[in-house]
Amino acid sequence: MGHPTTLFRLPLYICLWVFAAILLVLTSVRLNYTLHLPKGDPLNGGTNFFDPIVAQLLVCSLLTLGTIPFVMHWVPPIITSAASANLFELAALSVLWLLWLVGCVVSTSIWPNLAFCYQFAPCRILSAMMAFAWLGWIVLVMLIVIAVLAAVQKARPARSPMMVEWAGSATSSRFGLPDREFV
Numbered sequence: 001m002g003h004p005t006t007l008f009r010l011p012l013y014i015c016l017w018v019f020a021a022i023l024l025v026l027t028s029v030r031l032n033y034t035l036h037l038p039k040g041d042p043l044n045g046g047t048n049f050f051d052p053i054v055a056q057l058l059v060c061s062l063l064t065l066g067t068i069p070f071v072m073h074w075v076p077p078i079i080t081s082a083a084s085a086n087l088f089e090l091a092a093l094s095v096l097w098l099l100w101l102v103g104c105v106v107s108t109s110i111w112p113n114l115a116f117c118y119q120f121a122p123c124r125i126l127s128a129m130m131a132f133a134w135l136g137w138i139v140l141v142m143l144i145v146i147a148v149l150a151a152v153q154k155a156r157p158a159r160s161p162m163m164v165e166w167a168g169s170a171t172s173s174r175f176g177l178p179d180r181e182f183v
Contacts, residue, residue: 008112011145013072022065026129027058032047033122043122053110057103057133060096064136067092090147100137107133 034050037043069075071089075146101119 008146009143012139012146013068015070016064016139016143018067018138019132019139020061022058023129023132024061024065024138026125026132027054027061030054030122030125031058032131033125050111051104053152054129055101056099057107057129060097060099060103060133060137063099064096067096086147086151090144090151092142093140093147095142097137100133104130104133104137 031050034043034054037046039049040046065117071092072086085103107126111126111130114123114127118127
């Protein structure tokens with residue numbers, strides 16, 4: 001059985017992937033609607049437009065869908081060191097966290113309360129889009145916490161030798177010596 005952080009990572013990445021895929025669909029539907037307004041639509045006087053924040057959320061979802069396979073090593077890894085892989089994961093999650101946060105905050109500030117227009121499908125799409133954006137951001141927060149815990153767990157004590165990870169178990173057991181803890 002794996003380490004507890006590993007047990008939580010896969011389900012969280014699957015949730016993030018699902019939320020990003022749903023967000024991709026919802027933002028695509030919203031952009032399609034605003035770029036092709038039907039005749040007589042009261043929104044924006046019937047003139048086609050697009051919301052820049054919807055495009056930003058679309059890009060966030062695309063970047064997330066593209067990043068997850070690399071972070072989870074579903075694509076052949078380009079980084080072979082475990083420490084570098086942890087750093088890559090933490091950096092990628094941090095960038096995605098910032099992008100998702102900006103998308104969530106700006107969209108919530110533009111459309112703070114959509115309860116008055118739930119009878120219209122475009123309004124329900126906006127509500128669902130913001131909900132999945134916030135859910136994705138929450139999952140990113142949990143993944144960052146797990147990545148930080150994993151990075152801290154792999155950190156060596158300041159006074160330990162650099163080769164403690166492999167030298168302690170491999171060389172001493174090869175020569176018949178008991179493994180010892182480095183102080």
